[in-house]
Amino acid sequence: MEGSVAYDSDLNLKATELRLGLPGTHEEQQAVSNVRNNKRPCVENETAPPPKAQIVGWPPVRSYRKNNSQPVYIKVSMDGAPYLRKIDLKVYSGYPELLQAIENMFKFTIGEYSEREGYKGSDYAPTYEDKDGDWMLVGDVPWEMFTTSCKRLRIMKGSEARGLGCGV
Amino acid sequence: MNYFPDEVLEHVFDFITSHKDRNSVSLVCKSWYKIEKYSRQRVFIGNCYSISPERLIARFPGLKSLTLKGKPHFADFNLVPDDWGGFLYPWIKAMARSRIGLEELRLKRMVVSDESLELLSKSFPNFKSLVLVSCEGFTTDGLAAVAANCRLLRELDLQENEVEDHRGHWLSCFPENCTSLVLLNFACLKGEINLASLERLVARSPNLKSLRLNRAVPFDTLQRLLMRAPQLVDLGTGSYVHDPYSEAYNKLKAAIQSCNSIRSLSGFLEVAPRCMSAVYPVCENLTFLNLSYAAGLQSIELTKLIQYCRKLQRLWILDCIGDKGLGVVASTCKELQELRVFPSDPFDAGNAAVTEEGLVLVSAGCPKLNSLLYFCQQMTNAALITVAKNCTNFIRFRLCILDPIKPDPVTNQPLDEGFGAIVRSCKGLKRLSLSGLLTDQVFYYIGMHAKQLEMLSIAFAGDSDKGMLYVLNGCKKLRKLEIRDCPFGDAALLEDMGKYETMRSLWMSSCEVTLGACKTLAKKMPSLNVEIINESEQTEFNLEDRQKVDKMYLYRTVVGHRKDAPEFVWLL
Numbered sequence: 001m002e003g004s005v006a007y008d009s010d011l012n013l014k015a016t017e018l019r020l021g022l023p024g025t026h027e028e029q030q031a032v033s034n035v036r037n038n039k040r041p042c043v044e045n046e047t048a049p050p051p052k053a054q055i056v057g058w059p060p061v062r063s064y065r066k067n068n069s070q071p072v073y074i075k076v077s078m079d080g081a082p083y084l085r086k087i088d089l090k091v092y093s094g095y096p097e098l099l100q101a102i103e104n105m106f107k108f109t110i111g112e113y114s115e116r117e118g119y120k121g122s123d124y125a126p127t128y129e130d131k132d133g134d135w136m137l138v139g140d141v142p143w144e145m146f147t148t149s150c151k152r153l154r155i156m157k158g159s160e161a162r163g164l165g166c167g168v
Numbered sequence: 169m170n171y172f173p174d175e176v177l178e179h180v181f182d183f184i185t186s187h188k189d190r191n192s193v194s195l196v197c198k199s200w201y202k203i204e205k206y207s208r209q210r211v212f213i214g215n216c217y218s219i220s221p222e223r224l225i226a227r228f229p230g231l232k233s234l235t236l237k238g239k240p241h242f243a244d245f246n247l248v249p250d251d252w253g254g255f256l257y258p259w260i261k262a263m264a265r266s267r268i269g270l271e272e273l274r275l276k277r278m279v280v281s282d283e284s285l286e287l288l289s290k291s292f293p294n295f296k297s298l299v300l301v302s303c304e305g306f307t308t309d310g311l312a313a314v315a316a317n318c319r320l321l322r323e324l325d326l327q328e329n330e331v332e333d334h335r336g337h338w339l340s341c342f343p344e345n346c347t348s349l350v351l352l353n354f355a356c357l358k359g360e361i362n363l364a365s366l367e368r369l370v371a372r373s374p375n376l377k378s379l380r381l382n383r384a385v386p387f388d389t390l391q392r393l394l395m396r397a398p399q400l401v402d403l404g405t406g407s408y409v410h411d412p413y414s415e416a417y418n419k420l421k422a423a424i425q426s427c428n429s430i431r432s433l434s435g436f437l438e439v440a441p442r443c444m445s446a447v448y449p450v451c452e453n454l455t456f457l458n459l460s461y462a463a464g465l466q467s468i469e470l471t472k473l474i475q476y477c478r479k480l481q482r483l484w485i486l487d488c489i490g491d492k493g494l495g496v497v498a499s500t501c502k503e504l505q506e507l508r509v510f511p512s513d514p515f516d517a518g519n520a521a522v523t524e525e526g527l528v529l530v531s532a533g534c535p536k537l538n539s540l541l542y543f544c545q546q547m548t549n550a551a552l553i554t555v556a557k558n559c560t561n562f563i564r565f566r567l568c569i570l571d572p573i574k575p576d577p578v579t580n581q582p583l584d585e586g587f588g589a590i591v592r593s594c595k596g597l598k599r600l601s602l603s604g605l606l607t608d609q610v611f612y613y614i615g616m617h618a619k620q621l622e623m624l625s626i627a628f629a630g631d632s633d634k635g636m637l638y639v640l641n642g643c644k645k646l647r648k649l650e651i652r653d654c655p656f657g658d659a660a661l662l663e664d665m666g667k668y669e670t671m672r673s674l675w676m677s678s679c680e681v682t683l684g685a686c687k688t689l690a691k692k693m694p695s696l697n698v699e700i701i702n703e704s705e706q707t708e709f710n711l712e713d714r715q716k717v718d719k720m721y722l723y724r725t726v727v728g729h730r731k732d733a734p735e736f737v738w739l740l
Contacts, residue, residue, distance in 0.1 A: 057245035057652070058627070059511060059543060059570050060601075062302065064328040064356065068437075069463060069513070 074150060078106045078124075079157035089147045095139055099126060106155065113139045125156045174199075178207045187212050206230050213237070214647075214672050216254055216278065217697065220727045221262035231263070233272035233297075240675050240721055241625075242650055243277055244302060247677060247719070249703055251734045257284040258732075264291035272297040279303070285310030289317035297323035297351075304330040308359065312338035319343070322375075323351040333359030340365040349373040353380035355404050355435060360384045371396045380404025383437040388416045394423035402456075403427070405435035412442045421446045434458035434484075441469045451476035455503075458484040460510045467521075471496040482506040487521045487543060494526030498533025506539035511570065524551035531558035539564040547604055548576045552586025556593035565590055566601035572628040575605035582606050588613035591621075601625040611635035615642025623648040633660035640667050650675040658685035665693050673723035684713030686720055690740035697729060698722045700738040 077084045085105055092098040099110050111121035118137055119125050126138040130149045181204055184190055194204040209232040213219060216236050238254020256278050263270055270292040280303045295318045308331065314324065315338055339362050361384045370376060370393050378401060385406030410417050430450045439462045454477050459465060467490045480501040487509050507530060509522055524547045531537060531554065538561040547569050575582055583604040591597060591614050598620055602610065606629035615638035622645055636656040649671065657680030668674055690698035701719035729739045
């Protein structure tokens with residue numbers, strides 16, 4: 001693992017994520033999706049849990065400390081490969097480096113990313129499982145948001161991948 | 169009135185070291201002003217845009233030690249875009265041109281280019297001390313220039329900077345005849361280090377008292393360094409991972425035993441828990457322990473270590489220590505003055521391992537506690553009231569509940585009463601950061617009781633303009649106010665515009681303040697710079713006066729608008 005990859009001097013997170021709500025229990029902070037206008041949680045209003053809000057710059061931890069906290073190891077699987085690998089997401093400063101590393105690790109090519117069409121030009125699509133348990137295409141959200149919500153990576157192959165990769 | 173020759177007065181002034189006192193001295197009369205002006209050596213500039221380099225030099229031509237702060241505090245949390253400002257270069261250029269005899273430079277949140285470091289290294293032959301905190305913009309090439317050219321360098325202190333690592337051999341650039349180092353801290357560097365150069369450097373630095381290594385320095389090098397420098401007072405380990413049953417480990421144990429001057433310990437950037445017993449011998453004399461980057465240590469290892477630290481005065485730790493672990497701190501560290509508990513997982517709000525219980529335990533066991541930074545899962549009014557009763561000496565009280573608008577989980581009430589108790593009880597409180605569910609009431613208490621308060625940080629709190637007004641009217645010594653995501657608007661902003669001239673700065677983001685109000689303020693107060701930071705596509709002319717501004721930063725200044733503002737910063 002490249003422990004000594006040089007960091008960009010502007011590896012400052014543009015958006016840091018905060019998932020509000022206690023882990024695993026009912027969502028108390030119903031109203032926080034629009035925190036600006038709604039400072040109190042609506043305790044009387046017990047509806048279904050809302051989408052988790054994300055707040056830039058919270059908690060107030062220096063970006064240096066955030067960047068240097070515990071390595072975030074995630075599993076990387078590739079359809080058809082005999083075993084999984086693990087990588088430390090924090091070592092990469094963006095999508096190009098990450099995808100390059102994965103290409104090298106599994107000896108394949110991913111193709112060009114575009115927002116409209118996903119990954120064109122190969123049989124593979126890099127996907128990830130986010131904190132909500134959904135499988136998402138790698139590359140759609142800002143890098144920092146990705147690193148904080150990515151639980152595991154899966155390189156999908158073949159028709160499944162094509163279904164994801166092409167804007168049908 | 170002046171019966172003493174100037175030299176005598178100058179000698180007397182030498183004993184007056186506080187900036188505030190020296191400022192007062194210079195106001196007494198013309199002759200004192202002149203003597204103080206020429207004898208002033210240390211200058212502190214809390215906002216680099218409040219004055220220009222040229223005026224600084226004209227005012228204090230004998231300047232030897234300069235402290236400069238650049239970006240607003242919330243820049244630490246990514247609320248200020250890159251390129252906002254805070255450039256060091258103009259200061260170095262001006263001081264070099266005027267042949268200032270600079271010896272010390274301390275910077276915080278400034279943009280430091282390699283060019284400025286090179287110019288610095290070549291322009292000040294007596295330069296001795298460089299301290300960079302939370303800065304960015306430079307690479308190891310700049311450090312190489314400092315190492316190579318500052319012949320009398322005593323301190324190179326890099327704290328939590330973003331440094332681009334060019335893998336050059338900057339350490340090797342210290343000349344062989346450089347033997348003056350007292351402090352060397354490169355813990356924040358990410359790249360490889362020439363270990364042989366490091367060992368030789370340490371070997372030829374008999375005055376070295378403080379050494380903080382980066383992650384690239386392995387265990388066995390640490391052992392050799394300690395053999396060379398048993399006189400160390402402050403040690404930051406790099407990587408601290410090894411097989412505890414190896415010869416190398418035994419050697420390290422022996423080396424540490426011979427270091428009986430160590431009073432401050434940090435680092436453990438990578439750590440093998442089973443190797444921690446080697447440091448137990450130094451624990452009994454430690455006054456400062458920073459394990460806040462030692463993610464590999466669990467509560468049980470932390471508490472085992474802390475049990476030996478009976479003389480600890482400052483502790484920085486991760487929240488995985490847990491409430492029980494804080495109980496061990498409370499029963500062991502009776503001399504504790506400062507506690508900082510950081511979140512182990514700063515991205516995941518739900519999982520802080522400490523609650524109000526840990527804080528209450530520490531407050532009960534450590535009566536000398538005066539400085540707190542505490543990231544926690546939750547807080548109750550009852551706990552805060554207890555803490556306020558136990559510890560009346562707080563100077564700094566920064567509480568961060570990871571869920572920013574969480575009420576008291578027991579009573580479901582806002583935390584107004586709890587914080588109210590803190591400000592009522594701690595009459596010397598200078599810095600306060602609030603969090604949790606809070607109404608205007610907490611600001612009423614702050615305005616009423618926090619008479620010594622100098623810095624206040626507010627997020628997601630309050631109900632109306634009244635909240636902000638309580639603070640502006642009541643806190644007479646307020647210098648820095650930073651507010652985000654609060655319902656404070658134009659009425660509060662404009663009520664007492666003169667107040668801002670008594671303060672260093674005001675930050676308001678995601679509040680209810682409109683462009684029109686900011687323009688009014690800027691127009692009426694020429695001694696203030698009112699900056700709007702606008703990251704959207706809209707240009708200044710598209711935004712209407714009644715639209716809310718996203719980020720406003722205002723500060724007093726004697727030099728008017730700055731000339732280096734980027735496009736997205738509008739100076740009103």
